[in-house]
Amino acid sequence: MCPAQTPLEQARFIFNTSRLIRDRISRIVSARQAHGGRLARFGEISVSQLHALFFIRERGHMTIKDLAETLSVSAPSASSMVDRLVDKGLVMREPDPQDRRRVFVRISPEATRDMEVLEETVLQAFVDLVEELGPETSRDWCRILERVHSVLNDETKRLERLP
Numbered sequence: 001m002c003p004a005q006t007p008l009e010q011a012r013f014i015f016n017t018s019r020l021i022r023d024r025i026s027r028i029v030s031a032r033q034a035h036g037g038r039l040a041r042f043g044e045i046s047v048s049q050l051h052a053l054f055f056i057r058e059r060g061h062m063t064i065k066d067l068a069e070t071l072s073v074s075a076p077s078a079s080s081m082v083d084r085l086v087d088k089g090l091v092m093r094e095p096d097p098q099d100r101r102r103v104f105v106r107i108s109p110e111a112t113r114d115m116e117v118l119e120e121t122v123l124q125a126f127v128d129l130v131e132e133l134g135p136e137t138s139r140d141w142c143r144i145l146e147r148v149h150s151v152l153n154d155e156t157k158r159l160e161r162l163p
Contacts (some may be wrong), residue, residue, distance in 0.1 A: 021129070022047065029118065041088060041114055048073070049086060052081055053107065057115050061106040063096075089131045090114075 029042065029050075042050075048071065055070050057060055062070070068078035082105050085091040090111045097104035107115055130138045 024129070025122055025125045029121055034119050041111065042088065042118060045088070045090075049081055049085060050079075052085065053090060053115060054119075056105055057107050061094075061104040063102055063104060067105060 018099055026047065045053075052067060052071060055067065059066075064078050064082060066073055067082070068075045071078060071081075073081075082091060082093070086093065091105050092108045093103050093105055096104055133141065
């Protein structure tokens with residue numbers, strides 16, 4: 001049961017717990033990086049860069065502008081992030097064949113399999129957490145996250161309709 005009583009206390013508890021989950025996953029990924037292998041190329045990657053990689057991978061390719069909007073950062077920030085990911089060999093830039101002025105960002109062929117290994121590592125961290133929680137708590141968590149997902153999607157749709 002949530003120890004918090006007021007909406008502010010509840011929000012703080014949810015935020016802090018979310019941070020603990022993110023930190024746990026980061027530690028697991030970092031530990032795998034430290035042991036070398038396929039995840040070594042992800043060494044010293046920021047959480048924002050990790051999010052960018054997953055968004056790019058999910059969509060296949062995207063423009064810097066689309067990436068910036070997806071991450072809620074400025075285009076120059078997204079461009080700098082992509083520069084660092086290009087330097088690590090994780091993504092590549094390529095011109096749009098339809099419009100040479102547009103540039104797409106995609107996961108590099110060398111990093112494609114590594115992204116799969118990274119995703120498996122992150123998912124295994126969640127499997128471990130779900131198993132620690134037990135089936136009843138995990139079902140409750142999924143039910144709650146479905147509602148959170150719905151509220152956030154509705155909010156996104158409302159914001160997209162604003163002038």
